[in-house]
Amino acid sequence: MSEENAVPTHVRSPSCGDKVMTKRVNRKMDIALLPFLSLLYLFNGLDRSNVGNAETQGFTTDIGATSDDLNFAVSVFFITFVLLQPPSAAIGRWLGAKHWITIIMASLTLLLQHLALTGF
Missing domain, CATH: 1.10.287 (Helix Hairpins)
Structure with a gap:
């Protein structure tokens, strides 16, 4: 059987370098995305609670x-x-x-x- 038609008998496990690289990429993504996503989450919460806060301050009577x-x-x-x-x-x-x-x-x-x- 030629080498081109050979069936692999094992799968290479990720090397130590691949694991380190994966951790680095994950850390960079966390640092880049988490502050932005946290800010979006904060604004989402403010938006949802703002109507209730406005109602307690008499918002509906102010706008008729x-x-x-x-x-x-x-x-x-x-x-x-x-x-x-x-x-x-x-x-x-x-x-x-x-x-x-x-x-x-x-x-x-x-x-x-x-x-x-x-x-x-």
Whole structure:
């Protein structure tokens, strides 16, 4: 039997250098991504709790709304959040997190600038 057609009888285990390299890459990724992801997590928590804090300060009376209006707005937010999260994760895997998070942040920035300039 020729060497080209030979079937391998063993699998090479990762060398010590591969393990060290993997640890280095993981450490670099942790250092690069964790502060950014922690900041996103903080803003997400602030966004979700802000409506409740505003309600305790009389937000609905200030804008002339009822508590039912506020409940409806919060419900719409969470329903769309739950429905759009799986497609967003799929697109993020397809495009890559680097590009998808950039697109989401740029889109949100443009939307908020438009709302600020037009007065809602």
